[in-house]
Amino acid sequence: xxxxxxxxxxxxxxxxxxxxxxxxxxxxxxxxxxxxxxxxxxxxxxxxxxxxxxxxxxxxxxxxxxxxxxxxxxxxxxxxxxxxxxxxxxxxxxxxxxxxxxxxxxxxxxxxxxxxxxxxxxxxxxxxxxxxxxxxxxx
Numbered sequence: 001x002x003x004x005x006x007x008x009x010x011x012x013x014x015x016x017x018x019x020x021x022x023x024x025x026x027x028x029x030x031x032x033x034x035x036x037x038x039x040x041x042x043x044x045x046x047x048x049x050x051x052x053x054x055x056x057x058x059x060x061x062x063x064x065x066x067x068x069x070x071x072x073x074x075x076x077x078x079x080x081x082x083x084x085x086x087x088x089x090x091x092x093x094x095x096x097x098x099x100x101x102x103x104x105x106x107x108x109x110x111x112x113x114x115x116x117x118x119x120x121x122x123x124x125x126x127x128x129x130x131x132x133x134x135x136x137x138x139x
Contacts, residue, residue: 014108
């Protein structure tokens with residue numbers, strides 16, 4: 001049923017719970033599993049160097065998230081392709097899902113910043129609203 005699954009991971013325990021489920025679905029369906037981690041950029045960069053710097057920061061910030069995720073995938077014997085980007089979570093998750101032609105997007109329902117979520121709405125809610133593929137939000 002699912003050929004390509006994208007999992008969005010912000011490093012929260014909800015995200016790792018969602019990864020556990022995504023790994024099981026991928027294994028059952030023989031699906032390709034991708035994971036995206038997005039470091040939010042709070043401003044619009046003026047120079048390419050700023051984007052490169054933020055991308056490097058994102059790679060460092062999500063290093064342990066990627067390592068833990070790969071270990072979980074290896075344990076389940078599911079290949080995992082990772083994408084770490086600096087940008088805007090909703091836009092970049094949807095862009096990667098579209099580029100991959102994902103059949104399913106799996107993400108946690110609650111992330112790190114509850115204040116941010118109260119003020120602007122959750123990333124998950126916005127992704128559910130805007131995604132072109134089914135979205136599984138895991139509590």
